[in-house]
Amino acid sequence: MTRNELYKKMFEAAISEAGISDPALTTIKDDVDLYKFQTAYASFEANLSADKSYLKGFVKAIAEYSQNDNMDDDVNSVYTASLHQVEPCRKIHLHNLCSVSSYAMVLTSDCLYQKNKGGTLNGCWNVVEKIWCHIETGDLNKSDFFNFLRNKKDTHYYILKVAGIVSDAWRVYSEAYFRKAINETIPIPDELNFTDIPIEPTILPDWNSPYEQYHDSFNIIADMKRSSDLLTRFLKMYQVLELFTFRLKLVPLAQGQATRNSFVSNVRKTVNNFNELDSLKELFKEIFKDIHKTDVKDDIDPPQAVSIELWQYINGKLTANSKKILDVNAISDESTLAKLVYKIRCCIVHSKESEMHFTPENIEEYKELIPVMAILIKVIQKEIVNVINDHNRNKLEFTDNKMMLY
16 A cells, blocks of 8 residues: 555545535545645645544644655555553553654554644654554554544553564553653653742842851752752752751751760761651741741732632642642641651652652642642742841851861
């Protein structure tokens, strides 16, 4: 079969799916019979009903690719083709994927939907051609293909592989995603994009505040503001908190140390007995007092006309599933808020079997927590800035730039 012949079959299937009637139907078919796909597409688009708009991108691609010089080339497939629905337990691992290698082609229904929705099937058209070769031979079903163009929430994937590949379909898919992960930059989902804005653009200097003591914090804050995705931004924010928790313990140790040995001994004891969650709770109670009562009406999306405190907003967003994932209860004070921050941080950093790992690829598992993370970033980063800029909030400040050890 030549490419012209294949495109004619594809176009005719789309005409049938669209339900276009005469007199436009006859005109379109006549143009398709003559391989005048561009002309046929113009008439097709003009007569396409709104409920069949999902066909537009597909037929437009036929028309555009028909302008290439390879329309008389043979397009028969050397692959064996199959369609699979992912098992429920593996659903989180089925991604927007189109993969082509010398031994296999993989295309997920989500990828097909997203590219078609975007108005172009560029990047997967060669796979689409091969799928339609197998539709024409009866190996695959055209109604499935059209359903994937129309339905967003679908969990199927096409596998086309050469005869020598005996692995099952899920392994072929997994190898394809592995190859993509190590060789390509996978875009961050739109839901995780974080638009950076100045944290406190109207802040005034407090010349009694020892800014020179916080250069380590400045470096992390600068790194945090470079982070354009929510997960990295949250983690960088947490790193500032982490630095503050140690400072809160080191400041009293640095005051009044009589000898070098006593200072070293006390530091070692502090480090050995350090508990990250307990220390974070202490930081929130001592440094971020009443942070849970922060009015967030202007920080949430969309902004609200009526005041709402941070703890109220978060409790309204935390579902039973979220609480189970994070092992937290309702937010009521600084301590419970600190635990929430810590648990989210663990889910971003850790990849233990006992904890859910937040990544851009399994966003559906924690999507309900995205607004919670976003508001925590906005509130806490402001508090970090205000602590540094207010000499009255001085529990993190060393009293002297020298320490007499002998």
